[in-house]
Each structure stands twice: as structure tokens, then as C-alpha cells.
Amino acid sequence: MRKRWTGLVTAACLVVTAAPSLAVAAPAAPAPHERTAAASGEVADYCRGQCHDILPPGENGSATAAQIILNKITGAKPKHTDDQLGPYADLVDEYAGLTDGKLSTFFNDASFGVPDDQVESRKRPGGRDDVTITRDKSGIPHIKGTTRFGTEYGAGYAAGQDRLWMMDVFRHIGRGELTSFAGGAEGNRQLEQQFYLGGAYRESELAAQVDRVRNSGPRGEQAFQDVTAYLKGLNRYISDAKKGLYFPGEYDLTGNADIFTGDGIEPFEATDLVAIGTVISALFGSGGGNQVAAALVKQAAEHKYGKEEGEKVYRAFRMQNDPEADLTLHDGQRFDYAASPENPRAVAMPDPGSVSRQQVVYDPTGSAADGQQAKRTSGTDAVGTGAVAESARERSATSDANVRHKPELAQAEGALSDGVLPKDLFARKHGMSNALVVSGKHTDTGNPVAVFGPQTGYFAPQLLMLQEIQGPGLSARGAAFAGLNLYVQLGRGQDYAWSATSANQNMTDTYAVDLCNADGSPATKDSSGYMFHGTCTPMEKLVRKNAWSPTVADGTKAGSYKLVAHRTAYGVVRYRATVDGDPVAYTTLRSTYRHEVDTLIGFQMFNDPEAVTGPESFQEAASRIGYTFNWFYADARHTAYYNSGLNPTRSPGVDPNLPIRAGASTEWRGWDPETNTVPNTPDAEHPQDIDQDYYESWNNKIAKGYTVAGFGDGPVYRSNLLDRRITSLISDGGKVSRASLTRAMEDAAVTDLRGEAVLPELLKVIDTEKVTDPELKETVDGLRGWLEDGAKRKETGPGTRTYAHADAIRTMDAWWPLLVEDEFRPGLGPDLYGALTDALQIDEAPSTPGGGVAHKGSSFQHGWWSYMHKDLRKVLGEQVPGAAPETFCGAGDVAQCRHVLLSALEKAARTPAKSTYPGDDVCEAGDQWCADSIQQRPLGGITDDLTNWQNRPTYQQVVQFPAHR
Structure with missing residues (x-):
């Protein structure tokens, strides 16, 4: 929908010509009564100026339509849009001479609080007296509350200020309705299709995740209350932005809001946060699911070399447990998990040439007639197993796209012409990197040093946002995914810091389910029934109906299609094939499917200074996270490591690295198909360690016996670049400093x-x-x-x-x-x-x-x-x-x-x-x-300059705590 373009152009031109400074300024400064001091009382900070962080391009991820247009005309940008990009990029040229004293040139001071001379603004969101958002001169929000509710309310409000548009995009991606929201550009369509099979849910299933966490105990109830407060703060910001007319301009440029009222921007609900969580889980926290590709390699190897020799060739290239692989836990620790057995049973190898991908898109339509108003709708239908069709929220609008307007407007909208997100965002699961953590016995002060952070990709605005959050039971500073920032997810507490890299162990299995027809006729690869515990059972069809209107800038025509996911008890269908001549569907079953929200408890504990008091309690918190991550910890005395992930226990004899014949005898032990609930493997079986001489991780193999998903994890992996440099620093009694470890990281990065x-x-x-x-x-x-x-x-x-x-x-x-x-x-x-x-x-x-x-x-x-x-x-x-x-x-x-x-x-x-x-x-x-x-x-209308290549985390901390509670 494109509403009132003439009014938008007129308003934009007035801002640009009459008051250009307003076009690039942050939203209007708060009224005097809002400029109140933060709640009294200092928070203990044991880092004493030795904690730093950086997150390019900048904290501000919001721009009005006028600001976007001005950016296209003059290059001007809203304040704090890219002020962290320069320091981040400059480290490439300056790292060789880096000293501890120069770290602040390339990183933010990550101390708690904001000194008076660094305060840019203070605001009490919603007029509340129990929370203050203080922004420093980098625009980073420091949220301080006297009540837990007020604190989380402030976190929601700050998220709206910094990332509202992006959060809205991601809640639509999480539901498979991006085109209905942002238009039918090729990038939007491809992105929507790539993600849909990984997160196909009904609205009731999103709500069920919220209810399950709420009913999971005291921490679950607290998480629900935190979400409730967060949403109230976020929705208050939406209301304020609409009244003040400073909501993100992308809503105008995609036709999702009225320029004069903001009508069309919908409030957020708890299920929206679940939808965002499914996107983040798909990107960074799920390992496995590629067993069909592995089967095709094995099949080709056996065809080339014969069964016995082909098996050897396959295993050599698979490198499940290569003896030369670089290990994060390198002191001889062994944790056996997910290795292929010598003589596996129930392997479902496809017949040669029989594999085809499951169709996702159905019923695509052509363009509407010129001048016709197209309605954008979206919905989900559930058909099968007796389910009643259920539709999600509808979003509709009108379009006046038959007139081309001023060039500057077309240029601004052109920033979104290929889609609001890169079409290849989900082309490959992202590797989260990297971590360098050195024990105090090898450092200059006797306190551990850590240089670590996630590689979440580079976007404008960034997927992550920086914040400090202080309130009852909450004390942390760091980065969090926008829309999930009720807690800091990677950062520092009062006397400890933590970070993560993607672990990639296999928690997603591929099952071959026998196809059937309910009427008893012979099954084909296209059959919509499957055998489940001896009964021919209809597949569920989850249907998302999307329609989009024409756009102004890119010439996209109106259209529509249906996205269809075929779901079985063993997961969503990804491929169809034959096995020994019989038709099957290959499904992927992820242990965290329907359980993304459960992970919230672990992050809550990371932020709670009473829950994390040392390495053991940190590992306990990490064990509550279902995503596949390597977690690293450092305080003034100790370092620690823990591998998280909801690891299922397989039936004896099955090979989790190849497709498995579905059946009661091959299912996960203790698995409940109704809710896709499975017990985690015992805590002692998860790789973990305290006070190893050093830890390094760049998505490499974790420990002996611990099988990661994928091929090629052998003697040459990018983590070798870190390992060689750390061992060089500590050899012959060398002592590591914050600067020297940062230099090692950056030297590897180039x-x-x-x-x-x-x-x-x-x-x-x-x-x-x-x-x-x-x-x-x-x-x-x-x-x-x-x-x-x-x-x-x-x-x-x-x-x-x-x-x-x-x-x-x-x-x-x-x-x-x-x-x-x-x-x-x-x-x-x-x-x-x-x-x-x-x-x-x-x-x-x-x-x-x-x-x-x-x-x-x-x-x-x-x-x-x-x-x-x-x-x-x-x-x-x-x-x-x-x-x-x-x-x-x-x-x-x-x-x-x-x-x-x-x-x-x-x-x-x-x-x-x-x-x-x-x-x-x-x-x-x-x-x-x-x-x-x-x-x-x-990810929106503002663009940034290109910068030097460096193979480095997106968000990064440099920390060394000199003291402990």
C-alpha cells in the first residue's frame, strides 16, 4: 500500500528545505519534565574501566521518511546511525601498535552507568517514575529501574526507539508473511520461502510456547511478567511515535502507515516475540538437518568405489571425528555424542536420482490491472489430522501506484526495491565467532582476559542492539537481538562477562517416513499421508496466504501465492524420494521446534547477579539454553566453557548423520510427538570445563568424540589462526594483556x-x-x-x-x-x-x-x-x-x-x-x-559506506576484571 504520496513528498520537502537540521536529528528532545535523574543508587562495577565493547554501525536504527529522503539526496544521516563503524573499521590499520591505553580509541567504554559529562539525554518513558532511560554520547540506552516491571518497560521502549522497523520485519518473517507486509520484490519472496519450512506455526502454537514457559515455575512466571512489561513499553513507544510523527520512514515507503497519523503500525504481542525468536534460532542456534546431502555423498562414494571402500572415502571426507581437528577443549577431555555407529540400522538411503525438494510455493498469480487496488492479506490454514482451519491476523491496505512521483521519493523507496531484507539472509546458517579466553596464570595481572563476540553479519541497522539494564534481579550491559532485548544476551554482569559461538552439534535429525493414501491405493511420492505407528495419517498442511500490491520504485506488480508446509509428527517435509522403490518423505525434526521460548530462562539467569556468582553457576544458566552454542565465561579469578543445546538421546544403533527410517524403534528416547518434547542428554554429557589454560573457538570442533554437523572439520580450520597466536603469546612464560590478545584476534582477522x-x-x-x-x-x-x-x-x-x-x-x-x-x-x-x-x-x-x-x-x-x-x-x-x-x-x-x-x-x-x-x-x-x-x-532506508575486510565478530568485547564480589 502506498498512502498519500503527495503529502509525504510535501512534508519531506518542507523538512529538507526549511529545517534541514531536523531531518537528521534524533526524535525531538524530551520535555523538561522528562529530563529527570536516574534512580539513585550506584550499581557495583568490578571491571573498573577494563571492559570495552563495540557494535557497528551505530545504535540508532530509526529514521523518518524525511531523513531517509535527505540521506539519498545529501548523504546526511540521523545521529548515531554509524558512529561506531569508523572505530570498528580503523582497527584494521592500527592494531599492530595497540596498547591497553588505546583500546578506547577502537571500542566503547563498557562500564556500568553514564558519567555526567557523557549524558546525552534522560527520559522517563511513559511518564513513569520507576524507570529512566539515560543515553550516552554514543546513543546507547542505559535503562535503570526501581521496579522490575518499570525496568522491562524501559527495555521495550528503548527497543522501539532504536529498532522498531526491523522488529516489525522480523515478526513478519517469523510468520512467513513478509511479502504481504513489505511487498513482492524478489528478495522478499526468496527470503520468505527460505525460512518458511523452518518455522511454520499456527498462531495458537506460538501462544502455547508463551503459556508453557509461564507455567514452568517461578523463573518462567517471572519471564512472562518481564515480557508483559516489555510489550507495554514497546507499545507505548509506538503510540508516542505515531502522535509525534517520528515513526520509522520505512512504514511510509512500503505503504504500511499513514504519513500523517501512523495508522497501520500494529502493536506487538507476546506471540510476535516468539516469531522473532524462531528467526534467530534458525540463523544461529540449530545444528544438523543436512543428512540428505550426506546420504547423497555416501551413495556416490559407494557407487564409485564399492560399498566397503566407498564407506571409507565417505568417512574421510565427512571428518566426523578427525584426529587432527583443532579442539576447543584440548586437555584430553572426551564427550561422546552423535557419532555414526559402526553398523548402523534403519538407514534410509534414497534410490539414485529419486530425491526432489518439497514444493513450497503454490498458486502464484499474475499482476492486477493497472490502477486496481490490491489488498495485502495473510493467513495460515491448518488442514489435516482433523484440525479446523485457522487464520492469522489480516493486514490490508490500498495502493495508489499509477503515478510516478518526485525522483527523490523514488530513490528513497528504491533503497527497498529488492526487498527489505537481503534475499540470501538465510542461504546458510551463520557461524557465530569468535572467542579468545586466557586464564589468569598466563596474563599480565593474574586476572583472565577475554576478547570475544558473535559474528551475526553486518546490517544497517544491526540485528543486535547495545543496552545496559539495571533493576531488581537484573544487572548487565551488552548486546541483544532487537525484539528479544528484555535481557542482555551477550555481554557483562557486575563481575563477569560471557559470550558465545555457534556450536553446530546435531540436534536436528532427518527421518524417512513411508507415504500412504488413506483410501488404501498405492502410494506415490506426491501422497499426502504417511505411516505413523502403524496408521496411515494425513499430513498437516500449514498454509500461508500472501498477497502484495504494486510498488512505485521497482515496478513490481501485484501478485499473490500460498506458502505450504507439509508437517508430520516427525517434522516438516523437506524432500521426497524413494527408498528401495517405496515412496518416502524426508522430514527434519529439530529438538527445539515448538520450544524456542524455553531458552529465555537461561538468558534471564545470565542477567541476574544472584544467579551467576561464579563459573559453576554460569554453566548452570547456560544449560538452560536449548540452542546449540559454545558459551565462554571470564571473571577476575576463573574462566569457563559450556556447550548448550537440547541434545536428544537417539535409539541405539541409528546413525544421526544419515536419514533414519521413521518408526517407534528409531525415535528419540522419551520423545512426546504431541508437543515435540524430548529430554536433554544428561548435563555431564555436555562438553564443559573450568580454568583450562586458554579457550579458543571459531565454530571449530569442540572436544574429542563430540560430533558436529557438516563436512570438512579437519586439520585446517579458521580456529587454527587463533590457536597459533594464543600459544605464541603464552609460550616461554609470556604474559597476555587485553591489548596483546586483541592484537592476536585482529592479526587473525586479516x-x-x-x-x-x-x-x-x-x-x-x-x-x-x-x-x-x-x-x-x-x-x-x-x-x-x-x-x-x-x-x-x-x-x-x-x-x-x-x-x-x-x-x-x-x-x-x-x-x-x-x-x-x-x-x-x-x-x-x-x-x-x-x-x-x-x-x-x-x-x-x-x-x-x-x-x-x-x-x-x-x-x-x-x-x-x-x-x-x-x-x-x-x-x-x-x-x-x-x-x-x-x-x-x-x-x-x-x-x-x-x-x-x-x-x-x-x-x-x-x-x-x-x-x-x-x-x-x-x-x-x-x-x-x-x-x-x-x-x-x-535492512531499511539508510545505507552506510563499505569498510575494509576483517574476519571478526560483529559485536565484540574486550574484558579483564581486576576484582570480584
């Missing part, structure tokens, strides 16, 4: 993993003979020089946008895909090679769109580096633990292997930069720096 870890092996093979061709020798010497200089991807100087060793880096970027294919494809054959590349991408260099995502910063999580490292060492005659039975490079002959490497290298050297870096919507073809650069990908 290093090419292939260059540091694999290039030495490549050069060993090449150096078995002298390179006589002058041009080729120059190329090899260039790579050698780059390696000797640390294999960095760094500019020649600040702002030059030109890399030192640019030719060597370009050569490596062009060489790697050629190298992998030439080394492995001939021996593996096209079918097995294709199945393996589907299961694990070849490369994830900064300029490589990993999972289809470019300019994302996070790099080198997924690739074939371990495969090549092992294979080259075998060629050189080394004994290689865990290697494949076959040697692929040159069929094991070093001279032939050398020929393969040099032949590929020669092609790479001649590949023009424009081919290696083909360009996109933000970069010209051939621009190496730009291809690598980080983009704060717009």
Missing part, C-alpha cells in the same frame, strides 16, 4: 587461511623441482613473498584501497577453485565430486559469496582446505592420520601432482582481475579491495 595453512604444503610440492618458466617462477615467488609477509589481506596504507601483495592475493583467489577441481575431480569422478561440493562449498574467501552472501566479513568457515592439506601431505610421503584411502593429486605421484598444481597456477595467473572479481551492485568488476569489503547490508 589473514588468509589458505595462505597461512595450505600454501606451505603447495610450495613444498612445487619445490620438489626448480620452476624454470620465468613468468611462472615470478608468480610462485610472489606467492612465497606473500606467505613470508604473513599471508595478510591488508592495504598498503590506510585508505589506499590497494592490497600489499595484490597480485599474489588475486592469484590465490583465482587458483584455489581451479586447484581443487583439477586435484580432486578426476579421481572422485563427476558424481561424487558434485555431491561433495553440494555438501561443502570449495571456498569461502572474503570475495567469495559463501552460501550466496557477498561482503559479509565472516570468511573461511566452509571450504576444502583440510582435504587438500591431507592429500598434499600424502603425496609428499607423510603419514596422515584420518586421510582418505585414495590419494587424489596426480594419483599420488608427486611429479604428476606438481604438474597439476602448476598447470592450474598458470591458468590462475592469466585470469584477469575482472573475472576473479566480477563486480556486483556495489563494486566495479576487477576492484579487489571492494570485492572483499564489508557492506552493512541495508
Whole structure:
């Protein structure tokens, strides 16, 4: 819907021409009676100025329509939109000389409270006298309440101030209704479809999650009260913003609000927070679910090599428990979980060529006639198992899209023309990185040091928001996902700090359910019934009906479709196939499905100074979180680690890494199919530790025996970059400081993993003979020089946008895909090679769109580096633990292997930069720096500058507590 565009343009022009300063200012300053002091009483802060953090691009994620238009015309931005982006980006150029005293140049002071000379504003939201929001000069809200209700009310109000539009987008994504809300642009459609099967719920099921937590005990009841207060504060902000006409301009630009009244912005309900939680869970906290891809690799390996040899090849490439993998728990601890048994039962391997993806989109319609008003509606129907059709809330509006308005308006709306979120946001689960935690016995003061944070991607505004929250039972500062920020999720308490990385252990299994027809006729792959405990049972069809109207800027036509999820007791259908000739549906069953909200209790405990008093109580709180995370802790005396996740106990003999034949004998132990409730494995079986000499994590393997989901976790993983630097710092009695550990992190952040870890092996093979061709020798010497200089991807100087060793880096970027294919494809054959590349991408260099995502910063999580490292060492005659039975490079002959490497290298050297870096919507073809650069990908109308590549957490803390309670 596009309401009253003429009025919008007129209002915007008045603001831009008559009072330009208002267009970029924060919402109007509070009235004098609102500028009251925070509640009296100081909060204990044992960090004493030694806690820092950073979260680009800036705290403010809200802009009016006039501000968005002005941004497109002049580049001006609302205050605090990007003021943390510069310090974050500048660390790339300055880290070598970093000292403890200079940390504040690149990080915020994360102390509790706001000194008087750093106060920018104070506000008592809703006129309440039990809470004050004090914003510092970075715009960060410090919420202080004298009552628990008031404190959470303030958290909700602050969330509305900083992230209202984004929260609204995410509650629609969580329901699969983004196009009905924000239009039918391709990006919106693709994003909606990618997510829908992972979070298909009825409204009643979202509400049931809230009720279950409320009834789970005292902490659950408190969480419900916190949510209630949070929503009241959030909805009060919406009311205030509508009255003051400073609500986010994206509502206008997508036609979801009246420019003069704000009508169309709906209040938030508890179920909206559940919908947001399902999105965050899908992105960061669920491991497994890729068993069909693994089955296709195994099938292709057995077809190529025979069953026995093929099994060995499959296991070598799967690397479930590779003996050379970097381990977070490296002192010999062992935690056995989810490994494939020697002789598995009930494995449901698909018949060759029979696998097809489950259809998601149904009944797409064409465009409406010009000038017709299109109605946006959304709803969910549940059909099957006797369920009565149930519809969600409807949202409707009108559109006047037959007139093109002023260019500046079209430009502003054009910022959203491809969709309000990147279409590839869910193309791959994100890796949360990283953590460097060093015990006090290796530090300068005897107190542990931690440099850690999550890599949640780079967006404008950011998915996370910074806040401090102080009130009865609440005392923390840090980052939280917008819409879930009633508690700090990663940050610091009074005398401790904590963070997380994604753990990726398998808590999502794939079941093959036998298909059937209720009338007894022969089943086909398209059948809508399945066998459950001996009875042919109808699948539930969860249907989301979406319709969208035309847009002004991008020419999208009106249309509609239905999103359909087919659900069984064993989860949502993802694929259809045949197994031994019989039709089956492959479903994915996630242990946290219908239980996303349960995790709220663990976060509540993290924020409670009475609940977390040391490493053991921290681990207890972490155990209450159902998502698959590695949790790290540091206080003045101790460090700790805990692996969270709702890990189901499998039936004996089943293989959780391949599809499982569904049936009573193969189900999770203690599983209740009615509510998808399953007991967690015993606490002692979750990897955990206190006071190891150091911990490092970059989504790598956790401990011996603990199987992660996915391929390629072997001797070369990006966590090696951290491990080498930490061990170098503490070797020979070295003492670690906050600055030195930050330097180690940043040095790893600008290093090419292939260059540091694999290039030495490549050069060993090449150096078995002298390179006589002058041009080729120059190329090899260039790579050698780059390696000797640390294999960095760094500019020649600040702002030059030109890399030192640019030719060597370009050569490596062009060489790697050629190298992998030439080394492995001939021996593996096209079918097995294709199945393996589907299961694990070849490369994830900064300029490589990993999972289809470019300019994302996070790099080198997924690739074939371990495969090549092992294979080259075998060629050189080394004994290689865990290697494949076959040697692929040159069929094991070093001279032939050398020929393969040099032949590929020669092609790479001649590949023009424009081919290696083909360009996109933000970069010209051939621009190496730009291809690598980080983009704060717009989630709204304001855009930010590109910055240097660095492989680093989005939100990051640097902490060292000198004292403890």
C-alpha cells in the first residue's frame, strides 16, 4: 500500500528545505519534565574501566521518511546511525601498535552507568517514575529501574526507539508473511520461502510456547511478567511515535502507515516475540538437518568405489571425528555424542536420482490491472489430522501506484526495491565467532582476559542492539537481538562477562517416513499421508496466504501465492524420494521446534547477579539454553566453557548423520510427538570445563568424540589462526594483556587461511623441482613473498584501497577453485565430486559469496582446505592420520601432482582481475579491495559506506576484571 504520496513528498520537502537540521536529528528532545535523574543508587562495577565493547554501525536504527529522503539526496544521516563503524573499521590499520591505553580509541567504554559529562539525554518513558532511560554520547540506552516491571518497560521502549522497523520485519518473517507486509520484490519472496519450512506455526502454537514457559515455575512466571512489561513499553513507544510523527520512514515507503497519523503500525504481542525468536534460532542456534546431502555423498562414494571402500572415502571426507581437528577443549577431555555407529540400522538411503525438494510455493498469480487496488492479506490454514482451519491476523491496505512521483521519493523507496531484507539472509546458517579466553596464570595481572563476540553479519541497522539494564534481579550491559532485548544476551554482569559461538552439534535429525493414501491405493511420492505407528495419517498442511500490491520504485506488480508446509509428527517435509522403490518423505525434526521460548530462562539467569556468582553457576544458566552454542565465561579469578543445546538421546544403533527410517524403534528416547518434547542428554554429557589454560573457538570442533554437523572439520580450520597466536603469546612464560590478545584476534582477522595453512604444503610440492618458466617462477615467488609477509589481506596504507601483495592475493583467489577441481575431480569422478561440493562449498574467501552472501566479513568457515592439506601431505610421503584411502593429486605421484598444481597456477595467473572479481551492485568488476569489503547490508532506508575486510565478530568485547564480589 502506498498512502498519500503527495503529502509525504510535501512534508519531506518542507523538512529538507526549511529545517534541514531536523531531518537528521534524533526524535525531538524530551520535555523538561522528562529530563529527570536516574534512580539513585550506584550499581557495583568490578571491571573498573577494563571492559570495552563495540557494535557497528551505530545504535540508532530509526529514521523518518524525511531523513531517509535527505540521506539519498545529501548523504546526511540521523545521529548515531554509524558512529561506531569508523572505530570498528580503523582497527584494521592500527592494531599492530595497540596498547591497553588505546583500546578506547577502537571500542566503547563498557562500564556500568553514564558519567555526567557523557549524558546525552534522560527520559522517563511513559511518564513513569520507576524507570529512566539515560543515553550516552554514543546513543546507547542505559535503562535503570526501581521496579522490575518499570525496568522491562524501559527495555521495550528503548527497543522501539532504536529498532522498531526491523522488529516489525522480523515478526513478519517469523510468520512467513513478509511479502504481504513489505511487498513482492524478489528478495522478499526468496527470503520468505527460505525460512518458511523452518518455522511454520499456527498462531495458537506460538501462544502455547508463551503459556508453557509461564507455567514452568517461578523463573518462567517471572519471564512472562518481564515480557508483559516489555510489550507495554514497546507499545507505548509506538503510540508516542505515531502522535509525534517520528515513526520509522520505512512504514511510509512500503505503504504500511499513514504519513500523517501512523495508522497501520500494529502493536506487538507476546506471540510476535516468539516469531522473532524462531528467526534467530534458525540463523544461529540449530545444528544438523543436512543428512540428505550426506546420504547423497555416501551413495556416490559407494557407487564409485564399492560399498566397503566407498564407506571409507565417505568417512574421510565427512571428518566426523578427525584426529587432527583443532579442539576447543584440548586437555584430553572426551564427550561422546552423535557419532555414526559402526553398523548402523534403519538407514534410509534414497534410490539414485529419486530425491526432489518439497514444493513450497503454490498458486502464484499474475499482476492486477493497472490502477486496481490490491489488498495485502495473510493467513495460515491448518488442514489435516482433523484440525479446523485457522487464520492469522489480516493486514490490508490500498495502493495508489499509477503515478510516478518526485525522483527523490523514488530513490528513497528504491533503497527497498529488492526487498527489505537481503534475499540470501538465510542461504546458510551463520557461524557465530569468535572467542579468545586466557586464564589468569598466563596474563599480565593474574586476572583472565577475554576478547570475544558473535559474528551475526553486518546490517544497517544491526540485528543486535547495545543496552545496559539495571533493576531488581537484573544487572548487565551488552548486546541483544532487537525484539528479544528484555535481557542482555551477550555481554557483562557486575563481575563477569560471557559470550558465545555457534556450536553446530546435531540436534536436528532427518527421518524417512513411508507415504500412504488413506483410501488404501498405492502410494506415490506426491501422497499426502504417511505411516505413523502403524496408521496411515494425513499430513498437516500449514498454509500461508500472501498477497502484495504494486510498488512505485521497482515496478513490481501485484501478485499473490500460498506458502505450504507439509508437517508430520516427525517434522516438516523437506524432500521426497524413494527408498528401495517405496515412496518416502524426508522430514527434519529439530529438538527445539515448538520450544524456542524455553531458552529465555537461561538468558534471564545470565542477567541476574544472584544467579551467576561464579563459573559453576554460569554453566548452570547456560544449560538452560536449548540452542546449540559454545558459551565462554571470564571473571577476575576463573574462566569457563559450556556447550548448550537440547541434545536428544537417539535409539541405539541409528546413525544421526544419515536419514533414519521413521518408526517407534528409531525415535528419540522419551520423545512426546504431541508437543515435540524430548529430554536433554544428561548435563555431564555436555562438553564443559573450568580454568583450562586458554579457550579458543571459531565454530571449530569442540572436544574429542563430540560430533558436529557438516563436512570438512579437519586439520585446517579458521580456529587454527587463533590457536597459533594464543600459544605464541603464552609460550616461554609470556604474559597476555587485553591489548596483546586483541592484537592476536585482529592479526587473525586479516589473514588468509589458505595462505597461512595450505600454501606451505603447495610450495613444498612445487619445490620438489626448480620452476624454470620465468613468468611462472615470478608468480610462485610472489606467492612465497606473500606467505613470508604473513599471508595478510591488508592495504598498503590506510585508505589506499590497494592490497600489499595484490597480485599474489588475486592469484590465490583465482587458483584455489581451479586447484581443487583439477586435484580432486578426476579421481572422485563427476558424481561424487558434485555431491561433495553440494555438501561443502570449495571456498569461502572474503570475495567469495559463501552460501550466496557477498561482503559479509565472516570468511573461511566452509571450504576444502583440510582435504587438500591431507592429500598434499600424502603425496609428499607423510603419514596422515584420518586421510582418505585414495590419494587424489596426480594419483599420488608427486611429479604428476606438481604438474597439476602448476598447470592450474598458470591458468590462475592469466585470469584477469575482472573475472576473479566480477563486480556486483556495489563494486566495479576487477576492484579487489571492494570485492572483499564489508557492506552493512541495508535492512531499511539508510545505507552506510563499505569498510575494509576483517574476519571478526560483529559485536565484540574486550574484558579483564581486576576484582570480584
